[in-house]
Amino acid sequence: MKHISLSNYGKIPALGLGTWKSNKNQVNNAVKKALTLGYRHIDCAPAYDNENEVGEAISYAIEKGVANREDLWITSKLWNNAHAPEDVEPALKKTLKDLHLDYLDLYLIHWPVVVRPDIYFPRGGEDLIPLSEVPTLETWQAMEACVGKGLIQQIGVCNFSIKKLGELVETSTIKPVVNQVELHPYLQQNEMLSYCKKNHIALTAYSPLGSADRPKRLKKANEPALLTNPKIAEIAEKHSKTPGQILLSWGLQRGTVVIPKSVNPGRLKENLTTAELSLKLDEADMTAIAELDLGYRYVDGSFWTTPGSPYTMEELWDE
Numbered sequence: 001m002k003h004i005s006l007s008n009y010g011k012i013p014a015l016g017l018g019t020w021k022s023n024k025n026q027v028n029n030a031v032k033k034a035l036t037l038g039y040r041h042i043d044c045a046p047a048y049d050n051e052n053e054v055g056e057a058i059s060y061a062i063e064k065g066v067a068n069r070e071d072l073w074i075t076s077k078l079w080n081n082a083h084a085p086e087d088v089e090p091a092l093k094k095t096l097k098d099l100h101l102d103y104l105d106l107y108l109i110h111w112p113v114v115v116r117p118d119i120y121f122p123r124g125g126e127d128l129i130p131l132s133e134v135p136t137l138e139t140w141q142a143m144e145a146c147v148g149k150g151l152i153q154q155i156g157v158c159n160f161s162i163k164k165l166g167e168l169v170e171t172s173t174i175k176p177v178v179n180q181v182e183l184h185p186y187l188q189q190n191e192m193l194s195y196c197k198k199n200h201i202a203l204t205a206y207s208p209l210g211s212a213d214r215p216k217r218l219k220k221a222n223e224p225a226l227l228t229n230p231k232i233a234e235i236a237e238k239h240s241k242t243p244g245q246i247l248l249s250w251g252l253q254r255g256t257v258v259i260p261k262s263v264n265p266g267r268l269k270e271n272l273t274t275a276e277l278s279l280k281l282d283e284a285d286m287t288a289i290a291e292l293d294l295g296y297r298y299v300d301g302s303f304w305t306t307p308g309s310p311y312t313m314e315e316l317w318d319e
């Protein structure tokens, strides 16, 4: 398995297993199967409402000798209602308890968005608090303190624009090692990729296959389908691979980490094989895929910008 080196020390497996939308009944078997196949990186979050089931699978695999804890890379995320500095460590400890772990390899701020502490998912704009009232740097400093206590090895962010990432890089003591963002051929994130390379920040691609299993309420009408794109299908045929393998190979070849979600044993294997094969897309393939960029977000964050919210799409993405 290819790894991506991090700025301070350590290296992250370049392919991990996503767990958003993997329901409680499926995720335990999916994680056990993944670890047995050879996955060593699992992407989790309390907001996925399945950390306990993921944790049971991880501890089962460790007990059975399938993997050692030190060979695993487990990521989780700080939810938006726990950004107040005093709420960070309790939120982290809840995640550690659910995942049956005593430390995380990576802890990420899930969104640059703050929700009232007594609410999980906002019911309306009034449940959101502006970032100016709970500055990201204060949340970050509480995460830095958890690194000092040995509860987390590395810290980073998700869904941060270059502007927000730059502010954190300039003001933090421990620099963010990862930004996890939506990234696929319809949203190629070229500027973000250059910024991250220049600043030695690893870029993790979420929804690398187009996140087709999102609930209807999170989908827009006439979304472009990624896995059935004719150009991707053509390149897949040329290399005798599946469209999914081409999408993942493209992400890996650009030096990003990819975290496809699957609960299907065949697709779990197919996705892992992609990272093990190191398929080389040629210049013509890369040029053709570069032309597919639409700047299109499947997970566009508009759910944070409902009427009455202090957040707007422009401020969220700084675009």
Ligand SMILES: NC(=O)c1ccc[n+]([C@@H]2O[C@H](COP(=O)([O-])OP(=O)(O)OC[C@H]3O[C@@H](n4cnc5c(N)ncnc54)[C@H](OP(=O)(O)O)[C@@H]3O)[C@@H](O)[C@H]2O)c1
Pocket (backbone or CB within 6 Å): 017, 018, 019, 020, 021, 043, 044, 110, 158, 159, 180, 181, 205, 206, 207, 208, 209, 210, 211, 212, 213, 227, 242, 244, 245, 259, 260, 261, 262, 263, 264, 267, 268, 270, 271, 299
């Ligand atoms: N930080 C954030 O804000 C954030 C946001 C979104 C996602 N994420 C993370 O990124 C992970 C991946 O993103 P995602 O879940 O949105 O979507 P995704 O990985 O792009 O797509 C998942 C969908 O693709 C299917 N699939 C998996 N492998 C396939 C293959 N080889 N061929 C065809 N279909 C395949 C899955 O079905 P089966 O399960 O049936 O195989 C599922 O329907 C998440 O699970 C989560 O861990 C993070």
